[in-house]
Amino acid sequence: MKLLYLLLGLLIVPMVSPAFAQVNVTCPAGQTYDNNTKMCITCWEDGTCSFTDDPFGIMILPFERVFGGLTIVVMWGLLVSILWLRTQNPMLIGVVGIAMTAAYMSFAPAVPANEFDGARVMGGALFALSLGISIYHLVNTRLFQPPQ
Numbered sequence: 001m002k003l004l005y006l007l008l009g010l011l012i013v014p015m016v017s018p019a020f021a022q023v024n025v026t027c028p029a030g031q032t033y034d035n036n037t038k039m040c041i042t043c044w045e046d047g048t049c050s051f052t053d054d055p056f057g058i059m060i061l062p063f064e065r066v067f068g069g070l071t072i073v074v075m076w077g078l079l080v081s082i083l084w085l086r087t088q089n090p091m092l093i094g095v096v097g098i099a100m101t102a103a104y105m106s107f108a109p110a111v112p113a114n115e116f117d118g119a120r121v122m123g124g125a126l127f128a129l130s131l132g133i134s135i136y137h138l139v140n141t142r143l144f145q146p147p148q
Contacts, residue, residue: 069115
């Protein structure tokens with residue numbers, strides 16, 4: 001019985017063991033295969049990115065890997081929500097949000113991710129809505145203000 005288990009072990013272990021398996025790994029663009037960790041790594045993981053050429057783009061790379069094109073939306077949402085909690089002014093929030101998005105778009109790659117296009121349309125609609133509410137309140141307070 002022990003001999004049977006030994007034979008089965010000698011036949012099965014080489015087929016299952018990763019040490020004997022030949023695996024051809026193809027990494028996505030911009031990534032290299034590390035033999036030590038047996039993983040695809042990016043330039044920001046091993047510190048070989050050209051940070052001086054594009055500092056903003058290199059700083060965004062890890063977040064883009066996690067959030068997949070919605071990095072600016074997540075950061076915009078955090079900063080705008082903090083600003084909203086402090087001021088509760090829709091016009092200020094809209095102006096700051098547009099300034100943040102314009103700054104990102106000036107440094108961002110020429111072709112934004114598909115997720116960002118949808119978020120930009122939604123942001124424009126929300127800004128138009130907040131602008132309409134602000135104009136309504138301005139007109140409403142002027143109409144019902146007593147004469148001076």
